[in-house]
Amino acid sequence: MLTIANHQFSSRLFSGTGKFSNSVTMLDALRASGTELVTLAVKRVDLKQRTDNLMKPLDDLGVKLLPNTSGARNGKEAIFAAQLAQEMFATNWVKLEIHPDPKYLMPDPVETLIAAEALVKLGFVVLPYVHADPVLCHRLEEVGCAAVMPLASPIGSNQGLLTKEFLRIIIEQSRVPVVIDAGIGCPSDASAAMEMGADAVLVNTAIASSPQPVPMAKCFQQAVITGRAAYQAGFGQVSCQANHTSPLTGFLNGLS
């Protein structure tokens, strides 16, 4: 069981609701993934356009909602977004994300730390999305974040674990859960993250952008379970030289 801020999760696969071609596929994929924590965003209502109510079907699915602060360009906007989300979703959980640069969506570490500290003081359960920076993750832990969410590669890029060696340091040092977020492109990436000892992964684009999101969601579920089980079982030693697993020449002894 994974525990974040006194909430227990039996699934270590977190997911998002973005980029699905329609809401039926999204709900089917979320169901297939077995996820128990799902992200959503907050947006100003377009009064000229009617939008579907996302929350009702997600409530029916029984998942916990994790609103994000996507779109915030600085700490002040992120705090505002978190307060809106708290009102809208009746939750004090927030995925804090501040990315002023629209091209690479790199999270702003300075604004994230400032906003995280302020939100913790306001009583929020803060899960900050950050670069794979072990020092920053440590600072975020110190100001009271409930978990850290370092990126594997740029958001939505499906490039996989480009930051692997830094994620390894974060996992080793962190005393709060580490959720690998962003850029996980295929189930083997998710499995590798879990084998490294990550507490959970957050996968959205890789599922939503698959031609078949529902089977892909199931594959991610299995990959996360397998990766976690492998981590718990422990790995054999890596060596540079070959080390035979069968007798090499014994069966020839005595012949000639």
Place this chain on the structure above:
Amino acid sequence: MINVVVNSQVHRVLENSNLLMTLQLIAESQSLDLSNIAVALNQHVVPKSQWAETFCQQGDQIDLFNAVAGG
């Protein structure tokens, strides 16, 4: 009557209207479901429990937000 700006649209409402009355008016005219809406008045979030006791002033900026898909 006073003018308030709701998500960039100007609306005329009765003087002494509270936020709840104003929002109900908007919801009715725009077929908007208020159940999962968060509201900011002049860029400060107003909890639903305070809508009825928050009074609108001429020129107030009211912003409505809802949940959208996101990762």
